[in-house]
Amino acid sequence: MQIKNFMVDQNLKELTEHRTVVLPVACYETTISQNIHGHIPLHWHDEIQFVLVVKGEAIFQINEDKQIVRQGDGLFINSGCLHMAEDQNESGCVYICLNASPHYVLSPELYSPYVAPYIQATNLPYVYIDSNELWGKNILDAILKINQCIQQKSPYFEMDITMHLTMIWKNLVTNGFKLEYDQTEMVKSQRIKQMLNWIYLHYAEKVTLDDIAKAGQLSRSECCRYFKRVLKITPLNYVMDYRIQKSLVLLQQAESNVTEVAYKVGFNSTSYFIERFRKAMNMTPLAYKKCKMDD
Known part of the structure; x- marks a missing residue:
């Protein structure tokens, strides 16, 4: 069974239940x-x-x-x-x-x-x-x-x-791994999940770097370092990419239009949405929609 759309909760935890009828x-x-x-x-x-x-x-x-x-x-x-x-x-x-x-x-x-x-x-x-x-x-x-x-x-x-x-x-x-338990690493993992969680809940709203940093209980500079280290991207660029990801599902709905989708995922300008979408997907939102409707 191919899972084509990963559904995640507010913590980016995947919601797919991984089990057979009997076994987990x-x-x-x-x-x-x-x-x-x-x-x-x-x-x-x-x-x-x-x-x-x-x-x-x-x-x-x-x-x-x-x-x-x-x-x-x-x-x-x-x-x-x-x-x-x-x-x-x-x-x-x-x-x-x-x-x-x-x-x-x-x-x-x-x-x-x-x-x-x-x-x-x-x-x-x-x-x-x-x-x-x-x-x-x-x-x-x-x-x-x-x-x-x-x-x-x-x-x-x-x-x-x-x-x-x-x-x-x-x-x-039995490969002889030397196990380590670093409390600092545990905290870092939890904080990045908290920040991603906040983005998941608020991506459609106005999002600032201060908002994301606050969610992880970090300064603005530390927040940026976390994202650069773990995700190789700035926090606000991650938000932009996430908005584009969310728009893909909406664009595949027959009744949707590009302007509505842009505002639903947090863009306050259709032209800016088209610009960011083209940069991410190498096509316009309308071309993507037509492509998916023809499949």
């Missing part, structure tokens, strides 16, 4: 270019995520780091980490995405010693999974098997998923 596990193929935004937008979720790129290559951003993942390799993204993905070099990237509740990975008795320390570590936002490493190949093979289990739903497939997931986790944690 989901596995599906994602074609990045088919997402409504043309990329997988910034979001986070409580579930841990494993990615296996089966075609092309992608650039994943996890918190402030960027990582290219090529065909055949994969990525572990930890619980609660902000992440997004873009196709690299228009490669038509397709990847299998496996999401699982951390509490389901192992039994309750084993969660505290073997899962919680890794979920809570501040130095483990992601791990590159190299198919040339035995442990990496084991994880990637197991992702394929879980995907197959969910697609085929053979007898007792839930038990098979459980076994493969346990094997995935064992291969990950």
